[in-house]
Amino acid sequence: MTKVESSATRVDNSATPVALGGTRGGPDQPTLRNDRWWLAPVITVSILTAFVVYATWAAFVNKNYYVGAAMNRDLISPFYSPCLTQGCVSTGAANHAVISWWTISPALLILIFPLGFRLTCYYYRRAYYRSFWWAPPACSVTDAHLSYTGESRFPLIFQNIHRYFFYFGLIFNVLLTYDAIMAFRMPGAGGIGVSVGTLVLCLNAVLLWMYSLSCHACRHLCGGQVKSFSKHPIRHKFWKFVTPLNAKHMQFAWVSLFVVAFSDFYVRMVASGTITDFKLF
Numbered sequence: 253m254t255k256v257e258s259s260a261t262r263v264d265n266s267a268t269p270v271a272l273g274g275t276r277g278g279p280d281q282p283t284l285r286n287d288r289w290w291l292a293p294v295i296t297v298s299i300l301t302a303f304v305v306y307a308t309w310a311a312f313v314n315k316n317y318y319v320g321a322a323m324n325r326d327l328i329s330p331f332y333s334p335c336l337t338q339g340c341v342s343t344g345a346a347n348h349a350v351i352s353w354w355t356i357s358p359a360l361l362i363l364i365f366p367l368g369f370r371l372t373c374y375y376y377r378r379a380y381y382r383s384f385w386w387a388p389p390a391c392s393v394t395d396a397h398l399s400y401t402g403e404s405r406f407p408l409i410f411q412n413i414h415r416y417f418f419y420f421g422l423i424f425n426v427l428l429t430y431d432a433i434m435a436f437r438m439p440g441a442g443g444i445g446v447s448v449g450t451l452v453l454c455l456n457a458v459l460l461w462m463y464s465l466s467c468h469a470c471r472h473l474c475g476g477q478v479k480s481f482s483k484h485p486i487r488h489k490f491w492k493f494v495t496p497l498n499a500k501h502m503q504f505a506w507v508s509l510f511v512v513a514f515s516d517f518y519v520r521m522v523a524s525g526t527i528t529d530f531k532l533f
């Protein structure tokens with residue numbers, strides 16, 4: 253018997269028998285892992301639940317979302333921009349007032365797009381499938397469900413709409429970038445300046461761009477279905493630019509989520525008079 257045949261036919265007694273369709277750790281335990289695999293799902297559930305609760309409250313509260321000329325500022329919460337209804341309290345460029353029949357919170361009119369973008373995001377899908385649906389909760393841990401149909405059927409087939417939410421997300425990025433530029437305005441206090449609020453809205457706009465540009469749909473838009481990059485040098489340049497960002501998509505997803513919520517919170521605190529928006533220069 254040759255050396256190769258000998259190793260191929262040797263029985264490995266340390267191997268765990270695997271039954272397809274069975275539980276991964278056997279009938280009595282969901283996994284053989286003894287590390288803290290449950291930590292990531294717990295953190296994900298905690299953060300996403302906190303965000304959903306806060307965003308829902310902020311969207312319905314319908315006040316304290318704009319800091320205007322009375323406070324020598326032009327700061328609008330990203331949850332309420334663009335403010336498209338008659339009831340908007342924002343002034344100047346932020347007050348479009350184009351929809352007169354909408355009488356409840358203007359945030360409810362627009363949040364469907366940024367929330368839809370995040371809800372259908374490939375990374376968030378992985379995160380909430382694992383943490384909320386336990387399908388599976390982690391590598392080598394038993395699924396909480398006996399069958400798996402993927403995203404090929406109703407309702408999850410609608411996740412494919414993500415690329416269209418990506419296009420809407422770009423429009424919102426332009427609008428929030430405009431808001432960040434307007435945040436340099438200091439009406440009645442010298443015209444132009446930089447406050448903490450200016451920096452918060454600028455950081456928010458930058459991170460939202462990073463989140464969008466690192467999106468998988470964006471990378472596909474730049475370099476997908478190209479057989480030869482040498483024949484598409486411009487697309488190759490875009491693809492080379494977004495590919496390293498795409499590798500950091502998870503980080504951009506979490507940081508931008510936190511900062512967009514913090515931006516709303518900051519504007520809300522200033523608008524309600526709880527804190528002062530310090531002018532830096």
Ligand code: FES
Nearest residue numbers: 373374375467468
């Ligand atoms: S994959 Fe996450 S935003 Fe597109």
